[in-house]
Amino acid sequence: MDPVRLECLGQEVSGGDAQETGYHSCLDMANQTQVSEFILLGLSEQPRQQQALVGLSCSLYLTGCLGNLLTVLAIISDPRLHSPMYFFLSHLSLLDVCFTSTTVPKMLLNHVCGLATISSSACLVQMYFFIAFGAADSILLSAMAYDRYLAICRPLHYMTIMSMLRCAQLVAVTWAVASFISLVHTILMTRLSFYASRVPHFFCDINALIQLSCSDTQVNEMLMLVLGGSGVLVPFVCIMASYTLIAVAVWKVPSARGKWKAFSTCGSHLCVVSLFYGTIIGVYFNPASTHTTYRDMAATVMYTMVTPMLNPFIYSLRNRDLRSALRRLLSQSHFAKPL
Incomplete structure (x- = not known):
């Protein structure tokens, strides 16, 4: 931890009048050095390593944006994909583009x-959108899990419960809750x-x-846990x-083929959930004393760049209908036609 912050914290815990004096001294120090802008140190302090990591980040960002935007276009353009599952997937792909675009550009x-x-103002704006898109991603993944539960466990009532109005309401609630968490x-x-x-x-x-x-910062840290729990x-x-x-429900299916077919519709979603939550929980829900710069940086790169880039590939590789829609989209595009 920075020596100045250690000094401040040491003054705060000195007890009684000394604690109050130390706290005001700390505030005076902060006011004297209050900054109007921040310096982002980047992915590494080594120039060559930084350059290589920036190049890798650019590749991941462009690949992720292209894959997610193609997924959205394929779902919109193919009437056979106008179902609740693909409706949520299109919003997830759009969220992934927005999520990575708050930091990488x-x-x-x-x-x-x-x-x-x-x-400092731009920093707060970036932080707001980063938290909002990240929380929306998380809540939307739970809506997608609910959709899969209804499709497998209550198939006869699925289309009645998961109407397009209900899907739109779930997405609206996702955005509202995420925006509130980020605003606080x-x-x-x-x-x-x-x-x-x-x-x-x-x-x-x-x-x-x-x-x-x-x-x-006790209130901030407490709300990170409380609101983090919500989001x-x-x-x-x-x-x-x-x-x-x-x-x-799947365990009760008598045939092995039937079990595999039921689980196969959930495999892509489970892969995305594991990648997303594994890294976020590792960064934001561990004690501060266990955090290290390199570990947090690696985990952050995973869920800000790698996971959004992998999502469209995970879904397209495991979903025959989406693969077919992507092929039709690319075959109809001007880029796929010979000059």
Whole structure:
């Protein structure tokens, strides 16, 4: 931890009047060095390593955007894919594009222009959209698990329950809850004072910003757990509950072929869930003392770049209907026609 922050924390725990004096001294230090912009240190402090990682990030970002946008276009253009499952998948693909676009383009722009700064207001905006899109991703994955539960466990009532109106309502609730969670975090972040401007990350991550604050961050850290539970752990529990009921229902299917067919419709979603939640829980739901810069950076790269890039490939490789729709889309495009 930074020596200045250690000094501040040491003053806060000194007890009695000394604690109050230390706290005000800490605030004075923060006010004297209050920053109007932050310096994003990027993926690595080594120039050559940074250049290689930026090139890799650019490739992952472009591949992910292309794959997800093609998935959205294929679903929209093919009437056979106008069902609840593909409706949710199209929104997930769109969310993945937005999620990666909140962080990677700014990092690439800073690298190309030789800059590493971001204004404090732009930093808060980036943090807001990053949390909003991430929480929406999480909640939408639970809606998709609910959809699979109804399709397998209640097939006769599936189309009645999962009407297009119900699908639209679930997506609307997803956006509303995610926006609320992000707004609360952003408002609380504006109350903090910062004693340093060097963010050890490639974007304005809430954990990194809290570590730079000389203010009392207990409320922020508590709400990270409370609201994080609402946006991440609650959907995760709902997903596990849905798949437990699915497993019980599939176990009762007499034929092995029938069991495999039922589980095959869930395989892609389970792969995406494992990648997404595994990395997020590893970063944001462990004690701060266990965090290391390199581990957090690797996990963050996984769920901000690698997972969104893999999602369209996971679904298209395991879904025959989507593969066929993508082939038809590409065969009809001008790019696929010979000159």
